[in-house]
Amino acid sequence: MRVREPRPASFWPLAIVFALFVLFMYGPMAVIFVLxxxxxxxxxxxxxxxxxxHWFRQLAEGLGTVDIAAALRRSLGLGLAVMACTVVFSVLAGLAFRKKLAGAGTLFYVVVASLIMPSIIVSLGIGLEFRLLDTGVKALLERMGWQDQLDNYGTALGxxxxxxxxxxxxxxxxxxxIMFAVFNRFNPxxxxxxxxxxxxxxxxxRHVVLPLIAPSVVGIGMFGFTLSWDEIARTSQAIGDVNTLPLELQGLTSTVTTPAIYALGTVTTVVSFVVIGVALALGGALSRRKGAA
Incomplete structure (x- = not known):
């Protein structure tokens, strides 16, 4: 009979800290879901x-002047576009960095530097760049004498x-x-x-590399969609005259005083969990297929 080893003295303090962490992270979500x-x-x-x-039905009917369905479609469309671009660019960059590139280290740090920059500063900078682009385009159209195009031109922000x-x-x-970690372990x-x-x-x-890295590619797609789905700070100054669902949700927190706001939060959370579940199932299926092969 195997004798169970006694738990170390640090087990219960660490278990309590972990339980509090889980409660702090998922407790508010559970409260909103119930309410x-x-x-x-x-x-x-x-x-x-x-x-x-009742509040889900009211949400489907609309919350005042806010078109929740349109905001949902915009967020889904943007999330899918971000997911596709993230997957394609990440795979291509991972393949490129497998070879020796001049200035590869500098290029890598330039790319990941955006992670440590304040999100609102990134959003403000991108918004300013596109407004300067608008000014340049309008000046060019005016100089070319294309008055109809100038009158119809709105903004490049979108x-x-x-x-x-x-x-x-x-x-x-x-x-x-993720791609760098995958290719560092890849057997050539x-x-x-x-x-x-x-x-x-x-x-x-197509037939060798992609099937082997497919589970990681699915994970990248999941990250791309979920990170885009609930992003507020980087969107706020760079989206123009429309709003995504998170921006609408942020605005509604100060005007909607009914559980309809909780229903909206529940819907957005369910979408996130559905995407994560599909990604995990697909990644698991690809991993099993790779193992069988």
């Missing part, structure tokens, strides 16, 4: 007054221009770090075997 299912007479605090889907760039300054460093013998069998560089990448 979002209150009845029509419910308020923003406990005790609950009934249980229903969801898939400045906002996309702002979000990529946040997601790309994470994707690059697989590629050499493929080349010996007559495979072209594209065939080697």
């Amino acid at each position: 979002s299912f209150q009845g029509p007479e419910g308020g923003l605090t406990f005790p609950m007054r009934g249980v229903s889907l 969801l898939f221009t400045s906002a996309l760039g702002a979000h990529l300054t946040w997601t790309l460093p994470f994707g690059l770090l 013998a697989y590629e050499e075997a493929a080349r010996d069998l007559g495979a072209t560089p594209w065939q080697t990448f």
Whole structure:
């Protein structure tokens, strides 16, 4: 019979700290989730007054002048675009950094430097750049005498221009770090075997490299979407005259005084968990497939 070793003296203090950390991290989420299912007479605090889907129905009907459905579509579209760009650029950069590049160290630190810069400063800088671009474009149109184009020109600030760039300054460093870690452990013998069998560089990448790194690529996509989905600071000054769902949610916290705001928070959280669940399931399936191969 195996004798259980006694726990060290540090076990219970560390267990208490971990339990408090989990409670601090997930407790507010659980409270919002529960309060979002209150009845029509419910308020923003406990005790609950009934249980229903009333506030979710009200959310579907709209909250005043705010078009939640449009904001949701904008956030989903931006998140998917950020996810795609993060995956493509991270994989390409990971492949490029496998070879010796002049100034590779400097380039790497320039890319990851955005992680330590204040998000609002990044957003302000990108917004200023695009406003300067607007000024230049308008001056050029005026000089060329293209008055119709000048009258119809609005701004270069937008969801898939400045906002996309702002979000990529946040997601790309994470994707690059993951790819660098993956390729540092990658065995080049697989590629050499493929080349010996007559495979072209594209065939080697498609049939050998990509299947092996696919679980990590899925993880990068998950990071790209989820980091974009709830980003506020880098979006606020760089999106122009429209809002994403997190920006609308931030604005509603000072105007909506019903559990409808909790229902909106529950919906956004569920979307995040669905994306994470799909990514984990897909990553697990790809890992099992790679192991079977």
